[in-house]
Amino acid sequence: MPTEAAVDPDLPPPAAAPRRVYRHRLPVRVMHWINVVCMTILLMSGLTIFNAHPALYWGKDSTFDSPWVAMTAENTPTGPIGVTHVAGARFVTTGVLGLSDVQGTPTARAFPTWATIPSRQWLSMGRHWHFFFAWVFVLNGIVYVLYTVFSRHLSRDLLPTGTELRGIGRSVLDHLRLRHPTGVAATRYNVLQSLAYLVVIFGLLPLLVIAGLAMSPRLDAVFTGWVDLLGGRQSARTLHFLAAFGLVIFVLVHVFEVVVAGVWNEIRSMITGWYTVPPAEPAPKEKP
């Protein structure tokens, strides 16, 4: 029976050579990197689209006087500044949000050129990028979910066991101390990791896609009023933005964990599949 940990975990590792296991199967690796490309492009082209009307509302339509998020440029006696409003609070964000340099000139734009595709404000081109890669991303996601179910990747690797769930407090502490599993434990997703992946795969991403579809006037006509389940079209736009923001946080934590767990080993395992197991801490010697 092929498993991700192709080496029998019960066998003790040879003393000298570090143990290597085949941790990620090819489909998972390929789909992972497709996701990296898609998510980068979708985020950055999404910011181009957001820049066309840099404000978020809650409800069926736009209450132009009272957005809950807005990024604007304001003139002051000392020159223009960038301002970000979030739920009534006001932040000066000159240089990044609201006002930033475009080829050396301070320019009113919500997100800066280095965060958008294309870099200059070009809504129609941003939409072309966004909708093409949205198709790739969604199709990849559907194939991934089918794969995880039918290859039993979901039940075997992603769903935490009861024992693992009971050890969640310990896992939280380990993460906070930046201690990573070693030995056999390192060949499996740890419980926090599993839960993070499950929340993203079955919570955040479906919300992101559904909220995105809810912004399409034609798809709103599929069932009359279904968009109201999300609070209306402008709420859907807000949810789409928040879900994307949630994904950015997920990716930052994910990359952080990769770096502290051993950046080259982790990246290699997602490219070649092979992972070098960090040797288990020596067990306390037993008395003869």
Added chain:
Amino acid sequence: MKPAIRLMRAARRDRRRLLRGAVAAAGAAVLTGCDRLSGNEAFVDMLKSAEHLSRVAQKVVAPRSAMAQEFGAGDIAATFRSNGTLSPVDADYRQLRDGGFADYRLSVGGLVDRPGEYTLADLRAMPSRTQITRHDCVEGWSCIGQWTGVPLRLLLAAVRPQAAARYVVFRCFDSMDGPGTDSRYYESIDMDDALHVQTLLAYELNGQPLPVSNGAPLRLRVERQLGYKMAKYVRAIELVDSFAAIRGGHGGYWEDEGYEWYAGI
């Protein structure tokens, strides 16, 4: 500090700096690459292929007859936001506007058996439809308003489209790039949308004659697409079998500027 430790720290600092530099360089390369690809015709054509996929998929799940959501009177926005041209500068338009549009004539022609001209009174005499719908701009905002007008399908029935007619083209008064340029707004929709119950030539907004900023005297409502499809200041309607020979050939002012012809998304 022991020299060995100092050396190790320096090495770690160097590595960190190297890594940060590599990430920054990779980021810059991605940005430049994406900008370059945005100017590459073959690549942009590939990106645009998604438009056809979206159109086909959307027509499958939301068929021809699917209705756009209609709202209650309480949902109507206090002021309906206007966008694009707010007051056409074109002399022929200003003359009509100054005369209260009494001399306005909508001409309907192209691939039809009975081309004709319609005054506003003619259009108001036809059966009307009133609907409270949400207007979705390509920029991302939405606004709810009540529209009254003649369903386009009734007007089309009167002029009798020929079998070859595939698109309805709307020619407008407003020059987008200043007066005297060949830049008057235009749009086109297919027969599915043209014959849809909610597709109107609207002459009223919220129970009042259409304001100039919203397209007086007559604008199109295509409720299942984005705002730029809903041509304002409509001057003439033409049924065609292809819009390839019109202006930029993409079927509309914004389409010629790179926006999607199918704006259901």
